[in-house]
Amino acid sequence: MGAAIATYLVPNNGKLEQKAEQIALGLTVGSWTDLPEVDQQQLAKHKGEVVSVQEVSEEQGLISISYPSVNFSADIPAILTTVFGKLSLDGVVKLIDLDFTPELARRFPGPTFGNLGIRNLLEVSERPLLMSIFKGILGRDLSFFEQQLRAQALGGVDIVKDDEILFDNPTSPFEQRITIAKKVLQETEQVTGETTLYAVNLSGRSIDLIEKAKQAVYLGASALLFNVFTYGLDTLQALVEDKDISVPILAHPSFGGAITASASYGVSAPLWYGKLLRAVGADLVLFPSPYGSVALERDAALGIANELNLPHEFWKKALPVPSAGIHPALVPKLFEDFGIDSVINAGGGVHGHPAGATAGGRAFRQAIQATQKGIPLIEAAAAHTELAEALRIWGGAS
Amino acid sequence: MGAAIATYLVPNNGKLEQKAEQIALGLTVGSWTDLPEVDQQQLAKHKGEVVSVQEVSEEQGLISISYPSVNFSADIPAILTTVFGKLSLDGVVKLIDLDFTPELARRFPGPTFGNLGIRNLLEVSERPLLMSIFKGILGRDLSFFEQQLRAQALGGVDIVKDDEILFDNPTSPFEQRITIAKKVLQETEQVTGETTLYAVNLSGRSIDLIEKAKQAVYLGASALLFNVFTYGLDTLQALVEDKDISVPILAHPSFGGAITASASYGVSAPLWYGKLLRAVGADLVLFPSPYGSVALERDAALGIANELNLPHEFWKKALPVPSAGIHPALVPKLFEDFGIDSVINAGGGVHGHPAGATAGGRAFRQAIQATQKGIPLIEAAAAHTELAEALRIWGGAS
Ligand SMILES: [Mg+2]
Ligand SMILES: [Mg+2]
Numbered sequence: 001m002g003a004a005i006a007t008y009l010v011p012n013n014g015k016l017e018q019k020a021e022q023i024a025l026g027l028t029v030g031s032w033t034d035l036p037e038v039d040q041q042q043l044a045k046h047k048g049e050v051v052s053v054q055e056v057s058e059e060q061g062l063i064s065i066s067y068p069s070v071n072f073s074a075d076i077p078a079i080l081t082t083v084f085g086k087l088s089l090d091g092v093v094k095l096i097d098l099d100f101t102p103e104l105a106r107r108f109p110g111p112t113f114g115n116l117g118i119r120n121l122l123e124v125s126e127r128p129l130l131m132s133i134f135k136g137i138l139g140r141d142l143s144f145f146e147q148q149l150r151a152q153a154l155g156g157v158d159i160v161k162d163d164e165i166l167f168d169n170p171t172s173p174f175e176q177r178i179t180i181a182k183k184v185l186q187e188t189e190q191v192t193g194e195t196t197l198y199a200v201n202l203s204g205r206s207i208d209l210i211e212k213a214k215q216a217v218y219l220g221a222s223a224l225l226f227n228v229f230t231y232g233l234d235t236l237q238a239l240v241e242d243k244d245i246s247v248p249i250l251a252h253p254s255f256g257g258a259i260t261a262s263a264s265y266g267v268s269a270p271l272w273y274g275k276l277l278r279a280v281g282a283d284l285v286l287f288p289s290p291y292g293s294v295a296l297e298r299d300a301a302l303g304i305a306n307e308l309n310l311p312h313e314f315w316k317k318a319l320p321v322p323s324a325g326i327h328p329a330l331v332p333k334l335f336e337d338f339g340i341d342s343v344i345n346a347g348g349g350v351h352g353h354p355a356g357a358t359a360g361g362r363a364f365r366q367a368i369q370a371t372q373k374g375i376p377l378i379e380a381a382a383a384h385t386e387l388a389e390a391l392r393i394w395g396g397a398s
Numbered sequence: 399m400g401a402a403i404a405t406y407l408v409p410n411n412g413k414l415e416q417k418a419e420q421i422a423l424g425l426t427v428g429s430w431t432d433l434p435e436v437d438q439q440q441l442a443k444h445k446g447e448v449v450s451v452q453e454v455s456e457e458q459g460l461i462s463i464s465y466p467s468v469n470f471s472a473d474i475p476a477i478l479t480t481v482f483g484k485l486s487l488d489g490v491v492k493l494i495d496l497d498f499t500p501e502l503a504r505r506f507p508g509p510t511f512g513n514l515g516i517r518n519l520l521e522v523s524e525r526p527l528l529m530s531i532f533k534g535i536l537g538r539d540l541s542f543f544e545q546q547l548r549a550q551a552l553g554g555v556d557i558v559k560d561d562e563i564l565f566d567n568p569t570s571p572f573e574q575r576i577t578i579a580k581k582v583l584q585e586t587e588q589v590t591g592e593t594t595l596y597a598v599n600l601s602g603r604s605i606d607l608i609e610k611a612k613q614a615v616y617l618g619a620s621a622l623l624f625n626v627f628t629y630g631l632d633t634l635q636a637l638v639e640d641k642d643i644s645v646p647i648l649a650h651p652s653f654g655g656a657i658t659a660s661a662s663y664g665v666s667a668p669l670w671y672g673k674l675l676r677a678v679g680a681d682l683v684l685f686p687s688p689y690g691s692v693a694l695e696r697d698a699a700l701g702i703a704n705e706l707n708l709p710h711e712f713w714k715k716a717l718p719v720p721s722a723g724i725h726p727a728l729v730p731k732l733f734e735d736f737g738i739d740s741v742i743n744a745g746g747g748v749h750g751h752p753a754g755a756t757a758g759g760r761a762f763r764q765a766i767q768a769t770q771k772g773i774p775l776i777e778a779a780a781a782h783t784e785l786a787e788a789l790r791i792w793g794g795a796s
Contacts (some may be wrong), residue, residue, distance in 0.1 A: 046537035139444035165483060169469075203473075207636040268661070
């Protein structure tokens with residue numbers, strides 16, 4: 001029989017064992033010691049069990065509870081309701097981790113493509129991938145879209161993603177973005193010799209998403225961007241599990257801060273963006289980098305990447321995409337922090353290059369190549385104009 | 399042209415105007431003053447506008463921004479992504495309120511039944527409704543279910559709801575709970591002369607919910623309970639908008655604390671449980687009462703009820719269901735705080751009655767009747783054994 005083991009951060013009230021017992025019973029069979037023995041026999045397999053109780057400090061404690069999977073259906077809504085439904089409303093408590101036993105873990109798909117699958121599509125191995133974002137696209141027409149896409153692809157960007165706030169709209173409709181991107185990327189591939197994926201923002205009503213995603217694939221979309229937390233993790237899982245939606249899915253952390261930002265409430269970033277998104281099948285996961293103004297703490301960001309990259313019996317590895325505040329001078333740091341199985345993602349760091357987005361992309365690729373070879377950027381810049389200009393703008397030139 | 403006007407609580411950094419401008423631009427067109435005039439003309443209708451900036455204290459400020467609805471599709475995922483997507487990840491900020499202009503508000507259904515529709519079903523007017531919850535149901539068989547349901551209905555409970563942690567399971571399957579409830583409630587109606595609704599917990603995979611809900615209605619379900627926040631608000635809206643799902647829907651606040659519990663991050667309780675759940679069409683909304691151990695602050699609880707009850711051009715009124723810690727002695731207080739257009743909901747306060755759940759239901763109905771007539775409970779108890787016993791247990795007897 002499987003189980004979900006939840007770990008909670010709670011205030012240390014000096015009675016952590018008692019609190020743990022209350023949670024284990026309160027969220028499962030309700031009561032125990034006052035039950036007749038015949039009822040205890042019937043309910044034994046449903047009873048939550050305290051796995052561990054640990055004082056972290058004088059102020060805080062960690063409590064782990066195992067919830068038998070016989071209590072819930074094998075879906076994220078039932079599991080979240082079980083382990084953090086009523087409890088989320090019951091005072092100061094943060095859900096830090098959630099472990100699935102193998103019987104339960106295998107019920108979740110994990111990524112369809114994952115790290116290796118995406119590398120196969122791109123024919124790129126042994127370097128971090130490069131992603132960039134449209135800039136100031138809201139309200140612009142399709143020619144603006146086409147021009148920005150071309151410039152990014154020509155710069156050697158592997159994946160170009162929609163802005164997450166660009167929805168289906170009359171000025172740049174979803175379907176036309178896909179067909180234009182298909183044409184543009186076929187053309188740039190002739191020039192660069194490289195494949196570029198375009199991640200179109202899948203948006204609209206939940207009930208239409210599956211058909212819309214299938215239509216996107218039919219029209220030639222090469223990837224999907226999805227604001228998963230405004231829909232629900234299970235909705236992403238349904239997209240992942242549909243065999244006709246045969247493209248990688250990028251999960252955007254939009255609205256995620258509402259759940260992860262507090263130190264005392266909600267859900268930890270490594271669990272929310274890392275383990276759970278991988279379980280339901282995100283191929284790539286965007287999250288705030290530890291470097292920019294929209295920043296996540298270093299431990300949290302590395303924790304997410306770790307969850308996406310850990311070996312797992314059933315789930316492929318997903319690609320971490322630390323985002324915001326990324327520019328070419330940060331590439332060695334990104335290698336150090338996130339390794340080669342990650343995506344270097346920039347907006348301003350590509351479009352803000354003095355010579356334009358194509359040069360911006362090239363500067364990143366030059367920085368990546370140099371770092372792979374162990375060459376300091378400043379040395380590599382001597383032979384690469386675009387990188388040299390980037391380092392002058394963003395630092396690292398001297 | 400419509401708009402969504404979002405209000406944020408932020409730290410007062412002494413530069414609130416500047417922060418407000420940054421948000422208004424950053425979440426829409428990106429930049430403004432450095433744009434050529436021709437671009438400004440193209441983008442003017444997309445630009446976010448600062449509506450107001452207010453210092454609340456030396457520590458905190460409120461900022462209101464209007465987001466033109468041309469920027470997003472008229473659905474909750476697009477709106478939440480626009481107003482609190484990236485921003486939720488950007489430092490200390492809480493989404494306090496969200497106003498829709500009429501053009502936008504009319505795109506959301508509001509409750510199908512609402513307060514009056516539910517009263518019509520029950521043929522009850524001018525008193526708060528009475529709801530109760532199954533107790534210790536996890537792992538129990540269908541005969542236990544049947545017995546508890548009957549006892550509650552015979553006590554005069556208007557709506558009996560499933561425990562939100564009871565999912566579809568082999569011991570008490572969803573479909574069998576519905577068919578048994580239909581039979582039991584037809585029988586109890588012969589005894590009490592009153593209609594009782596049973597809210598079955600609609601659970602499982604998102605993609606199956608519509609068909610499952612239709613099947614529930616076909617089998618005779620009289621209401622649905624839904625853990626909306628583990629699925630997504632838009633998923634609830636899809637259930638509401640399906641004409642074949644012709645029964646009231648109770649939204650459960652499960653997992654909601656992950657979004658609303660922090661004072662500095664996430665979303666305010668009146669917006670999350672009140673305005674937004676009403677917009678997408680919940681007929682009844684459960685939330686922690688201000689009285690129990692799982693408690694919401696009084697202002698927040700009253701704020702939710704207020705949002706559900708306010709007159710609105712397009713949306714029917716939804717019924718607030720303050721829950722947890724409710725017993726018969728609290729009835730006058732519940733009248734005072736939530737008025738007659740609310741639901742009095744108890745678990746332990748019904749099942750914990752010394753003479754059983756039927757007596758527990760009766761004690762509540764006696765307390766409600768007395769309070770309606772302006773009779774103090776202690777006086778009413780002289781003529782009503784069940785109420786007298788309840789007051790002895792839960793206080794209010796002297
Ligand atoms: Mg963006
Ligand atoms: Mg419950």
